[in-house]
Each structure stands twice: as structure tokens, then as C-alpha cells.
Amino acid sequence: MHIGLLEDDPQQAELVCNWLSAAGHDICHKANGSDFLEACKHQLFDMVILDWELPDQTGIEVLNTLRNIEQNNLPVLFTTQRDSEEDIVAALSAGADDYLIKPLRQAELMARLEAMRRRAGIESPSEVISLGPIVIDSRKRSITVHGEAIKVTQKDYEVALLLLSNIGKVLSREFLLKTVWGVEATLNTRTVDVHVSRVRRSLKINPDMGYCIKTIFQHGYRLEKIPATTMSINSNDK
Structure with a gap:
């Protein structure tokens, strides 16, 4: 650990x-x-x-x-x-x-x-990460959604891998810049926002699949599971 x-x-x-x-x-x-x-x-x-x-x-x-x-x-x-x-x-x-x-x-x-x-519930990291219909295989560096291969850029892949490997944890923009881009926060953090937005869209991460990427004000992002009761309410509102 x-x-x-x-x-x-x-x-x-x-x-x-x-x-x-x-x-x-x-x-x-x-x-x-x-x-x-x-x-x-x-x-x-x-x-x-x-x-x-x-x-x-x-x-x-x-x-x-x-x-x-x-x-x-x-x-x-x-x-x-x-x-x-x-x-x-x-x-x-x-x-x-x-x-x-x-x-x-x-x-x-x-x-x-x-x-x-x-x-x-902390476990050793797995080479294959599954989140609902999303599967990331770190050995093949591939992402599939509902069995369909998703083409993403190298940076988007690394951002997605970090988010899915750390469900429930806040990832600061500074951390993402340092880990993915290898730079300190001198780079405009808007870069991170753009890539997270692309990951959300490419992987179809939305309330309907039971997860969301939440923006933490002035800090970063957290991938979190949506409670079943909340999903039920949202479904009834449609």
C-alpha cells in the first residue's frame, strides 16, 4: 500500500x-x-x-x-x-x-x-479493471464499452485509467498533471478539464450506467458510484 x-x-x-x-x-x-x-x-x-x-x-x-x-x-x-x-x-x-x-x-x-x-476493501491493483460496461486492460492498453473497442488518445487513456483505478477518491488537477503529463501545475489546468470531459464522453460515463465523474470545486475530480435510490428517482423523472 x-x-x-x-x-x-x-x-x-x-x-x-x-x-x-x-x-x-x-x-x-x-x-x-x-x-x-x-x-x-x-x-x-x-x-x-x-x-x-x-x-x-x-x-x-x-x-x-x-x-x-x-x-x-x-x-x-x-x-x-x-x-x-x-x-x-x-x-x-x-x-x-x-x-x-x-x-x-x-x-x-x-x-x-x-x-x-x-x-x-483495499485490494492489490488488477491488470483488468471493470466498471459496469467499461473494461480497461492495462496489459493491452485498451478500453472497451459494451464490448466495443473505444479509440482514445494516450493522455485520455491514462486519465481514464487513473479515474477507474481510484473510485471514490478525489484526484486533484495538480496530481493529474504531474502523473499524466509529468509537469507541475504551471501548465494551465484547463488542459486537465478538457481531457476529463473527453473521457466522460468517450466512455459514456453518466448516471444511466450508475457512475459519474464529479467535479470537486477548485480541486479536481472524483469517479463515484451513484446510489441505487438516486438512480431510481432519476429514472422516474424521465
Whole structure:
């Protein structure tokens, strides 16, 4: 898994990074909230580990920011020396999925992360991704819709692959520019909007198929499943 670690204690961070690396995980470590939130714009984490006490803000504030930019499906583990019931409730109420009190123990940390992975339904990436009638085969670099081959540009293919590989996750324009075009956000982000629009049209992603690409204001895009109740209402309105 790709795990984001927010920890300002260098020794603690090194220890946790070593544990995670030994277990085969990829880690991005930041020592303050601002740098961590900036990293979230350019990277997709499977889950994050947040420290409470930070030099520029609290872990709770970082978590609130993540939720406000609609990173609603991102599993979060809080680690802190705070052990009062009030603090634990505050972290969980803010949206943390689990809470560990320092000093951390390797076996317990790994067990908690594994439990979070199972609850979140995080699986190893597949070479073939299916979404309703859409099938993307990364080996052949092909896309079919209802069994019909769809011709798209190389950039559109890469944008589509990222969206379908990350259902429910917000992909920032900065992240898409960096990943697909290999550039920082100095390029006009309108480029991203044009390609996402083409992907939506080419792959016929609309409410009728049960999914939509939602625009997240001033941030990016998220491919999400439309609840069955909403589809039923829309169908009755036709």
C-alpha cells in the first residue's frame, strides 16, 4: 500500500518508516501539516497515519482539511501520547478510523493497519479493471464499452485509467498533471478539464450506467458510484 505518514518526531518517523518498508509498503513521510496536505494534492494514499501534535497545526485540523476536500474514503489512523477518553472520542468524531497511543508497538501497528485495509476493501491493483460496461486492460492498453473497442488518445487513456483505478477518491488537477503529463501545475489546468470531459464522453460515463465523474470545486475530480435510490428517482423523472 501507499501510506502517508505525518510525524514530526524524526526518531519515531524513522522507526515507523522502517516497519512499513519491511512489510512491503511505500511510504511518504512529512513532518508538518502544510507539507503533508500539499503531498496529498500530488499523491494518492491508500491510508494515512497522523500524529496529533505538530509544529504548525494539529492532526485534527489536518484531518478536517482532508475531509473538507472530500477525501471521505481515505482510512486514517491517529497516533498520539494523548490517552484520555475525551481525546480519543475527539479524534474518532473528527473522522479517524482508528487510534493508537504511543509508544507504538510494531506488531500492534501492523495489525491495526491490516484491519483498516480489510474494512476499506483495499485490494492489490488488477491488470483488468471493470466498471459496469467499461473494461480497461492495462496489459493491452485498451478500453472497451459494451464490448466495443473505444479509440482514445494516450493522455485520455491514462486519465481514464487513473479515474477507474481510484473510485471514490478525489484526484486533484495538480496530481493529474504531474502523473499524466509529468509537469507541475504551471501548465494551465484547463488542459486537465478538457481531457476529463473527453473521457466522460468517450466512455459514456453518466448516471444511466450508475457512475459519474464529479467535479470537486477548485480541486479536481472524483469517479463515484451513484446510489441505487438516486438512480431510481432519476429514472422516474424521465
